[in-house]
Amino acid sequence: MRHLTRALIRRGLLGAAAAVLFLVAAAPAFALTNPDVTINQQVGGESTRFTFTATTDKDAPVSALTLRFPEGFDIRKAYANVVTLQGLKRTTVKASTSVRGQDFQLAFDPAIGPGSELRVMVYSVMTPNVGGTYALGVKYESGGQQRSAEGADLTFSYVTASRSVKLSRYVDQQPWVAKWNSVTALNLFLKPQLIVTSAPLMFTGWLMSLALVGVGFPLAIIGGLMLAFMKMSKIPPLRWIAAAYVNVIRGTPLFLQIFVAFIGLPIAGVHAPWFVTGFVVLALNSSAYLAEIFRAGIQSIHKGQLEAALSLGMTYPQAMQHVIVPQTVKRVLPTMTSEFILLFKDTALLSAVGVFELMMYGSNIVARSGNLTPFVVAAVYYLLVTTPLINWVGKLEARLALAEHGQGAPEPKRRSLWDLLATRRALTRPAIEAEE
Amino acid sequence: MGKPVVRIRDLRKSFGTLEVLKGVDMDVQKGEVVVILGPSGSGKSTMLRCVNRLEEPTSGEIWFEDTLVNDAKTNINQVREHVGMVFQSFNLFPHLTAKGNVMLAQRKVLHRSRTEAERVAEEQLRKVGLGDRMDYFPAQLSGGQQQRVAIARALAMDPHVMLFDEVTSALDPELVRGVLDVMKDLARGGMTMLVVTHEMGFARDVATRAVFMDGGVIVEQGAPADVFDKPQNERTQDFLGHIR
Ligand SMILES: Nc1ncnc2c1ncn2[C@@H]1O[C@H](COP(=O)(O)OP(=O)(O)OP(=O)(O)O)[C@@H](O)[C@H]1O
Ligand SMILES: [Mg+2]
Numbered sequence: 196m197r198h199l200t201r202a203l204i205r206r207g208l209l210g211a212a213a214a215v216l217f218l219v220a221a222a223p224a225f226a227l228t229n230p231d232v233t234i235n236q237q238v239g240g241e242s243t244r245f246t247f248t249a250t251t252d253k254d255a256p257v258s259a260l261t262l263r264f265p266e267g268f269d270i271r272k273a274y275a276n277v278v279t280l281q282g283l284k285r286t287t288v289k290a291s292t293s294v295r296g297q298d299f300q301l302a303f304d305p306a307i308g309p310g311s312e313l314r315v316m317v318y319s320v321m322t323p324n325v326g327g328t329y330a331l332g333v334k335y336e337s338g339g340q341q342r343s344a345e346g347a348d349l350t351f352s353y354v355t356a357s358r359s360v361k362l363s364r365y366v367d368q369q370p371w372v373a374k375w376n377s378v379t380a381l382n383l384f385l386k387p388q389l390i391v392t393s394a395p396l397m398f399t400g401w402l403m404s405l406a407l408v409g410v411g412f413p414l415a416i417i418g419g420l421m422l423a424f425m426k427m428s429k430i431p432p433l434r435w436i437a438a439a440y441v442n443v444i445r446g447t448p449l450f451l452q453i454f455v456a457f458i459g460l461p462i463a464g465v466h467a468p469w470f471v472t473g474f475v476v477l478a479l480n481s482s483a484y485l486a487e488i489f490r491a492g493i494q495s496i497h498k499g500q501l502e503a504a505l506s507l508g509m510t511y512p513q514a515m516q517h518v519i520v521p522q523t524v525k526r527v528l529p530t531m532t533s534e535f536i537l538l539f540k541d542t543a544l545l546s547a548v549g550v551f552e553l554m555m556y557g558s559n560i561v562a563r564s565g566n567l568t569p570f571v572v573a574a575v576y577y578l579l580v581t582t583p584l585i586n587w588v589g590k591l592e593a594r595l596a597l598a599e600h601g602q603g604a605p606e607p608k609r610r611s612l613w614d615l616l617a618t619r620r621a622l623t624r625p626a627i628e629a630e631e
Numbered sequence: 632m633g634k635p636v637v638r639i640r641d642l643r644k645s646f647g648t649l650e651v652l653k654g655v656d657m658d659v660q661k662g663e664v665v666v667i668l669g670p671s672g673s674g675k676s677t678m679l680r681c682v683n684r685l686e687e688p689t690s691g692e693i694w695f696e697d698t699l700v701n702d703a704k705t706n707i708n709q710v711r712e713h714v715g716m717v718f719q720s721f722n723l724f725p726h727l728t729a730k731g732n733v734m735l736a737q738r739k740v741l742h743r744s745r746t747e748a749e750r751v752a753e754e755q756l757r758k759v760g761l762g763d764r765m766d767y768f769p770a771q772l773s774g775g776q777q778q779r780v781a782i783a784r785a786l787a788m789d790p791h792v793m794l795f796d797e798v799t800s801a802l803d804p805e806l807v808r809g810v811l812d813v814m815k816d817l818a819r820g821g822m823t824m825l826v827v828t829h830e831m832g833f834a835r836d837v838a839t840r841a842v843f844m845d846g847g848v849i850v851e852q853g854a855p856a857d858v859f860d861k862p863q864n865e866r867t868q869d870f871l872g873h874i875r
Contacts, residue, residue: 502685503722503781507736507788508712517735521726 226252226337227313230344238356240324240364242272245351247315247331251279255338256306262299262317263332269321270299277301280312326354362391382566389568393560397569400556401576404542407470407552411477412535418478419485426490437486444483450544452476457548473542473550481538488534492527493519529591536581536588543577553577634696636661636792636823637682642691644677651677653847654691659792664824666834666855669844670870675827678844679794682825683707683714696791712740715785715793719801721777723769729756729780730765733787741788748787755783759813775806779813792823799830835859843867 230249251257264270277288290301299317307313329351333344356364366372366387376382425437444452456476460467467475496519504514546555557573635658644652651674659665667675680686681693684700684707693700695710724732733752737743743751756765759779769777778798785793795814799807811833818824818837828834834841834855841858843851843866851864862868 497720497722499718499720499722500724503716503718503724504736505708506683506685506711506714506716507784508708508740509736510708513739517739518724522724525726 226255226257226309226342227333227335227344228252229348230333230346231348232331232351234322234351234353236322237353238360239322239326239353240356240361241322242318243320243322243353245317245320245331247313247317247333249313249333249344251307251309251311251313253309256308257313257335257337258303258306259336260301260303260315261332261334262301262315263334264297264299264320265329265331266297267323267325268297268329270294270297270317272319272321273299273317274319275299275301276316276318277303278314279307280314281310286311322353324356326352326356328352357395359392359395363388366391384567384571386566386568389560389564389566390572393557393569393572396560397553397556397572397576400551400553400573401579403550404539404552404554404576405580407474407477407542407545407550408535408539411474412481412538414474414478415481415485415538416531418482419489422482422486423489423493426486427493441483441486444480445487449480449541450547452480453544453548469548469550473545473552477538477542480541481534484534484537485531488527488530489523492523492530495526496522526595529588529595532584532588532591536584539580540577633661635659635694636663636696637825638692638694639678639682640692640694642678642681642693643689644674644681644686645689651847652681652688655844655847655849657842657849659823659825661791661823662821663839664818664822664826664837665840665842666838667825667827667842667844668829668834668870669850673844674847675844676796679716679796679825679827682794683711683716685716708740712788713791715788715790717778717781717785717793717795717798719797721769721774721781721801723777723780723784725769728766728768729761729772729783732769732780733784736784737787751787752783755787756780758786758816759783760809773806774802775809778802778806778810782810782813782817786817790822792825793817795824795826795828797827797829799828831859843870845870 227249230247232248233246235244235246245262247262271294273292273294275290275292277290279286279288288303288307290303292302293300301315331349331351333349335342335344369387372387376386422437422441425433426441428434428437453476456472457469460472500518500522501514504518505511509517542552543554545552546558549555553573553576557569560569561567637657637659639655639657642652642655643650655674655678657665667678669675677686681688682695682700684693688701691701695714698705698710700707700710723729724735727735730749730752733755734745734748737748737751738745753762753765756762759782761776761779761783764772764776764780767776769780772780782798798814799810802810807830811830814824814826814833815837826833826838838855840852841855842849843858843862843864845866851858851862851867858867859871862871
């Protein structure tokens with residue numbers, strides 16, 4: 196709202212100023228018509244090329260032109276190139292230039308005759324950082340008379356440079372960066388300027404990937420638990436349905452499932468926001484894997500645990516809730532975490548159907564810049580999540596192995612070498628019992 | 632004689648085509664300590680597990696007080712509340728402390744308050760000699776200590792009868808006595824008990840009756856001294872000969 200008001204005020208002021216100029220000059224002639232200015236940069240604080248075009252009228256030749264840049268524009272290093280076009284004929288015009296304050300003055304020798312397309316390119320104008328809409332003042336001399344050109348097309352605008360652009364400029368100026376980039380591999384994969392510009396952009400994609408898996412995975416846990424209990428159910432149809440689902444999902448590529456969801460569903464008339472389709476397809480996929488993890492986890496709990504709970508009068512659901520599932524959680528946590536890591540990495544597949552997640556941002560910037568640095572940035576973003584989790588899984592597994600080994604009763608019949616060793620240990624530690 | 636606590640009539644149990652129990656009859660009176668002996672595979676565990684329906688009997692009747700245990704209409708959880716069981720492999724809940732193990736079913740099944748459950752748990756654990764191990768996890772306890780926690784866990788439910796299935800068989804020899812002592816105290820306190828065991832000393836000292844099973848039937852039973860010293864049946868003689 197504030198911006199809008201300010202823009203309106205500025206435009207009003209400009210209009211008033213133009214009107215005043217018009218009155219002062221009181222020029223009747225149309226020696227320069229259709230004046231227009233364009234710039235080649237969209238952000239401030241850049242060395243910018245200004246292109247001024249106009250048509251010289253039939254009245255009189257134009258002998259001099261003054262372009263007045265707004266305050267804050269640095270034109271001390273500016274230079275110009277002037278051409279005229281008559282039909283397809285392109286003529287370079289000899290022009291002597293000088294800079295006086297904010298005025299960039301050109302004198303044409305010979306004067307530019309009537310009926311030409313005049314094109315003045317002013318290079319190396321340093322624009323101020325702050326973006327906005329500015330107007331170029333244009334005066335010219337024709338037939339010994341000072342005149343000024345008017346028109347809304349003499350305004351131009353650009354935006355304030357973002358922090359990352361400023362950072363990139365700063366990086367650009369560092370002496371080591373040039374040296375660094377002279378090594379092809381470093382330049383191709385680790386270009387500092389691209390790192391600083393792509394990392395903030397790709398942060399958004401990273402958040403999107405996290406959001407997709409952050410919503411999808413909890414859903415997958417719920418679905419996985421349901422499927423696991425269905426697979427262990429006493430009711431055959433429930434078992435069949437769960438088994439068929441798990442087999443189909445695990446037996447086909449996630450890539451295919453994504454295409455079915457994103458291309459098939461709209462054709463079938465189901466339209467959902469892509470974010471929803473995204474986390475749903477991830478959840479549907481992962482629930483099949485989690486179902487197997489949970490089922491194996493629950494069945495790995497010694498059946499004596501259930502019997503002990505039941506023998507105390509607990510119901511089956513109570514035994515599940517208070518005895519079996521708590522032990523299962525501890526046991527499946529490592530595999531579950533691995534499944535989370537897999538799913539998080541698999542969000543990258545969604546880029547194939549245009550979901551703006553991390554990989555999509557990365558490949559877009561790669562396509563635009565022709566440089567592979569954004570892929571490295573993407574890799575770092577993925578690793579930021581996966582590395583701590585992988586470490587954690589390792590620790591969990593180690594702790595679990597220790598706990599399982601130390602705990603519970605020695606089973607009447609031991610089979611593995613591991614168990615055998617455990618028995619020997621138990622037999623050789625009467626020290627504990629001696630204190631009794 | 633009053634009404635038996637447990638009454639078994641023509642109990643049969645088959646696993647597939649294998650008939651494991653071939654018609655067992657038994658009455659257990661209040662305060663009786665019945666020791667069940669027999670060779671491996673004779674069906675001792677199966678019979679015990681039928682009493683609280685961890686195994687579904689194929690036919691016959693099992694009565695617990697006034698309830699027909701193997702009736703589809705019976706709420707089996709209510710029967711199990713009053714029938715304590717201790718297993719060979721302890722089956723303590725590894726994610727709970729000793730006290731937590733003893734408290735869980737009190738809270739969930741008997742709906743005792745936390746303080747009440749805790750009070751009972753501490754009392755029972757002290758009785759089995761684990762007053763100083765209440766907050767230990769099963770993994771931090773010896774086998775003997777674990778088995779005594781399991782006994783305390785069953786006793787906290789105020790059972791009318793206790794089932795013991797070879798509760799000392801998985802223990803290292805030096806740990807057996809501690810568990811047997813707890814069971815002896817329990818027997819002297821008047822608890823009704825069905826005990827499957829090979830501990831002859833315990834059977835002689837404590838049992839009011841010895842039952843010898845073989846091939847899915849009760850072959851011989853009587854006062855422990857009679858059964859052990861003057862076995863009538865050939866198979867009993869043979870078995871006792873091997874055990875001594
Ligand atoms: N769930 C089961 N499925 C199939 N067969 C079983 C099952 N449980 C027990 N059996 C069989 O039933 C028979 C009796 O088993 P049970 O465990 O009752 O014997 P036991 O007298 O307790 O022997 P042990 O002294 O070895 O414990 C055995 O042959 C055993 O293999
Ligand atoms: Mg047995």
